Amino acid sequence: MLFPHLDERQRRLLMGAEARILGHGGIRAVARAAQVSETTVRKGVDELDAGEEPLGRVRRPGGGRKKAVYLDPGLRPALLALVEPDERGDPMSPLRWTVKSTRNLAAELTRRGHRVSADTVGDLLRQEGFSLQAGAKTVEGKQHPDRDAQFRYINERAREHMGAGQPVISVDAKKKELVGDYKNAGHQWRPAREPVLVKTHDFLDRQGPGKAIPYGIYDVAANTGWVSVGTDHDTAAFAVASIRRWWQARGRHDYPAATRLLITADAGGSNGYRTRAWKTELAALAAEMGLDITVCHMPPGTSKWNKIEHRLFSHISMNWRGRPLTSHDVIVNSIAATTTRTGLKVHAELDPGTYDTGIKVTDSDIDALPMHRHRFHGDWNYTLHPQPRDTTTAAGEAKSPRSAGPSLPPGTGGLRNPELTGMPEPALDELVDQLVAKLDELREQGRLQQRGGERIRARGAGAKDRLTTADRVLATVLYLRKLGTRDLLAQLFGVNGSTLTRAVRQVQPLLAEHGYTIPPSTARFRTPADVTAFLANSSPTEIKSAC
Structure with missing residues (x-):
């Protein structure tokens, strides 16, 4: 004032x-x-x-040294040209590939004839709305088209399980930690100029205690955590053994009336959806516990959205920040001492067991599992039942696809189901009618090139096509729906993979030419038996596309 x-x-x-x-x-x-x-x-x-007279002096209005920006009108434009984004800045500037600090900017401006200090450069940048910015981790890369739908599916399953009083856990393996006098990220309060002395390099000491592998189980409803600290390998067997320990020590007491268990896990790692050993170990655990174990995987590239990451692991990292993890006991005790203001309680214990790597799980082993793949993204969502299947029949189906006749849809009629094609049967027939003439013409042109001349025998004579025109269109539609692998579709149509590939190469360009877009399905199948089970559970009158 x-x-x-x-x-x-x-x-x-x-x-x-x-x-x-x-x-x-x-x-x-x-x-x-x-x-x-x-x-x-x-x-x-x-x-x-x-206290002397006179106390200071008064300059005339406008007196004093003028600002550099007024003395040098070209200073501001020259500075803005240097700090423009790389794709728009001066391509000949040596600062293009150098960090643009105020000191470097001042040196470059001085070299161009604009004498200025680093502090003045900072003042000018702030006046122009610039500030020091770090990279923000917000770009998640290529997103799966069903990413949000899978999140909604997981939330629905979790809400339904917790509403019925059934346990819901989030599982994952934390980052492996070096055990010993190694630097740990973060800071802790200590006497001034008395830091903890740690090793210069973070090379694993083969003669030392090795590494620690924390595998966590977070109970979503109870807000409690269980961490097994392994010392060997992060394998599927170790992951399931940790879940088994949690169930025996806490789960069965906290949920005495439980009949099923929901597990949310990442898409990769020891508990990934492609890890066969993970499924076989869970099947054994389901039989041991007598529970239906449902697993819902996070979509690829979204592991940080798993609740265990920000409700358990982040608090563990903050609890031991700046403290060297000198022994397994230090790690276990630090994890067990982790708490939050929301009431998180964590139990931790050491798992000194050994877990071998490189264990092979065959197709017949997977076929024998009492596993039901969900209608929505059966590769991400599935349930393992405690009742074993008839392994003899499953093994017979895995040996020879031709001998698995009962598991295949009758002919190709079952494959025309709208649940598989994503379109009603009349629409599929209309599509075939539009493409049949063009496909026959393309086939005749291809055979003409192979013969090198005109046809000698009449049409219809000689070997028959392995796939009819309608089957080629149907096979291409199913292939573009991404229901399964090429080999699976070849088994369903009774042909080899090369025949199916040729059909897809003929039909796919015609679909694009006629403006047909085939959206991918959310259902995934691995064996013909999976297709049979899917069709058996679908309503004959229900026409919907899970896309």
Whole structure:
């Protein structure tokens, strides 16, 4: 309020008086409040302390040294040209591939004839709306088209399980930690100039205690965590053994009436949806516990959305930040001491067991599992039942696809099901009618090139086509729906993979030419038996596309 009525000397003396009243740190506080330099406030303090006459001097309006930007009108445009994004900036500038600090910018401007200091460059950048920025991790890369749908599916399953009083857990393996005198990220309060002395390099000491592999189980409803600290390998057997320990120590007591268990896990790692050993170990656990175990995997590239990451692992990392993990006991005790203001409780224990790697699981082993793949993305969502299947029949189906007749749809009629094609049967017939003439023409042209001349025998004579025109269109539609692998579709149509590939190469361009877009399905099948089970559970009158 007073500044507009005071001259330069009076303002300087007033700021000096205020700074003296505030004591230590007053010069900086007054300079920030008055939006002047600390040097100006310090001059006012010195003038008051000196007490000499006259107290300071008053410059004429407009007096004093002019700002560099006024003395050099080309300074501001030259600076903005240097800090433009790389794709728009000066391609010949040496700063194109150098960090653009205020010191480097000032040096480059001086080289171009604009003498300026690093502090002045910083002031100009702030005036133009610039500030120091770090990279923001927000770009998740290529997203799966069913990413959001899978999140909704997981939430629905979790809500349904918790509503029925059934356990829901989130599982994952935390980052492996070096055990020993190694630097751990973060800071902790210690006496000044007495940091913890750690090793210079983070090379694993083969003669030392090795690594620690924390595998966590987070109970979503109870807000409790269980962590097994392994010392061998992060395998599927280790992951399931950790879940088994949690169930025996906590789960069966917290949920005595449980009949099923829901597990949410990442898409990769020891508990990934492509890990066969994970499924076989879970099947054994389901039989041992007598529960239906349902697994819902997070979509690829979204592991940080798993609840265990931000409800358990992040708090563990903050709890031991800056502290060297010198032994397995330190790791276990630090994890067990982790708490939050929301009431998180964590139990941790050491798992000294050994877990072998490189264990092979065959197709027949997977076929024998009592596993039901869900209608929506059966590759991500499936349930393992405690009742075993007839392994003899499953093995027979896996040996020879031709001998698995009962598991295949009758002919190709079953494959025309709208649940598989994503379109009603009349629409599929209309599509075949539009493409049949063009496909026959293309086939005749191909055979003409192979013969090198005109046809000798009449049409229809000689070997028959392995796939009819309608079957080629149907096979292409199912292939574009991504229901299964090429080999699976070849088994369903009774042909080899090359025949199916040729059919797809003929039909796919015609579909694009006629403006047909085949959306991918959310159902995934691995064996003909999976297709049979899917069709058996679908309603004959229900026509919907899970896409």
